[in-house]
Amino acid sequence: xxxxxxxxxxxxxxxxxxxxxxxxxxxxxxxxxxxxxxxxxxxxxxxxxxxxxxxxxxxxxxxxxxxxxxxxxxxxxxxxxxxxxxxxxxxxxxxxxxxxxxxxxxxxxxxxxxxxxxxxxxxxxxxxxxxxxxxxxxxxxxxxxxxxxxxxxxxxxxxxxxx
Numbered sequence: 001x002x003x004x005x006x007x008x009x010x011x012x013x014x015x016x017x018x019x020x021x022x023x024x025x026x027x028x029x030x031x032x033x034x035x036x037x038x039x040x041x042x043x044x045x046x047x048x049x050x051x052x053x054x055x056x057x058x059x060x061x062x063x064x065x066x067x068x069x070x071x072x073x074x075x076x077x078x079x080x081x082x083x084x085x086x087x088x089x090x091x092x093x094x095x096x097x098x099x100x101x102x103x104x105x106x107x108x109x110x111x112x113x114x115x116x117x118x119x120x121x122x123x124x125x126x127x128x129x130x131x132x133x134x135x136x137x138x139x140x141x142x143x144x145x146x147x148x149x150x151x152x153x154x155x156x157x158x159x160x161x162x163x
Contacts, residue, residue, distance in 0.1 A: 016042075016046070016065075018075075019065060019066045019067070019068060019072075019075040020075040020078045020079065022046060022064060022065045022066060022075070023066065023075040023076065023079060024075075024079060025040065025042055025043045025046055026043060026046065026047075026064070027079070028040055028043055029043035029044070029046075029047065046064070046065075049063075050063040050064045050065075051063075077147075080145040080146060080147050081145070081147050083141075083142075083145050084142045084145040084147040084149070085159055087138045087139070087141040087142035087145075088107070088138070088139075088142050088149075088150075088156070088159055089159060089160065090134075090138045091107055091110070091134070091135045091138035091139055091142070092104065092107045092156060092159065092160055094133075094134045094135050094138070095107045095110065095135060100157060100160050101153065101157065103160070104153045104156035104157045104160060105153050107135070107156050108151045108152065108153055108156055110135050110136075110139065111139060111149055111150075111151045112151055114135075114136060114139045114140075114143075115143075115149070118132075118136060118139075118140075119139075119140075119143055122140055123143070123144075125140075128140040128141070
């Protein structure tokens with residue numbers, strides 16, 4: 001591993017409390033490493049502590065703090081839903097309309113059109129085509145999360161309000 005200076009993003013040294021926060025931190029470490037950016041100290045601390053626990057015989061999920069309680073949603077699913085929602089919010093903002101209702105209506109229609117006309121041929125692409133509109137690019141990214149894509153105006157309005 002090359003010597004990239006770790007980057008501290010906070011003064012707290014406590015590990016993240018929830019499996020979602022821990023996975024988010026591990027993904028940030030991966031992304032920083034792949035991009036050649038400074039590695040977040042908190043993530044390096046998490047990995048070092050996990051390796052200590054692995055060496056002592058802990059199971060990987062336990063070592064990384066990714067053990068789930070009964071009925072608890074997997075952190076990867078939670079993060080995928082957050083990514084889906086972020087892409088849908090960007091698409092919503094790019095839709096035509098003078099009101100949130102008009103934009104949500106336009107996005108609901110765009111989702112139906114995208115799924116029927118574009119998604120089947122674009123689903124295997126590594127990136128959306130250069131000719132894709134902003135709404136199509138964001139819908140492509142939302143569909144790629146593997147999460148159900150809502151079409152109803154009430155649901156899209158709740159999304160716009162940050163729920």
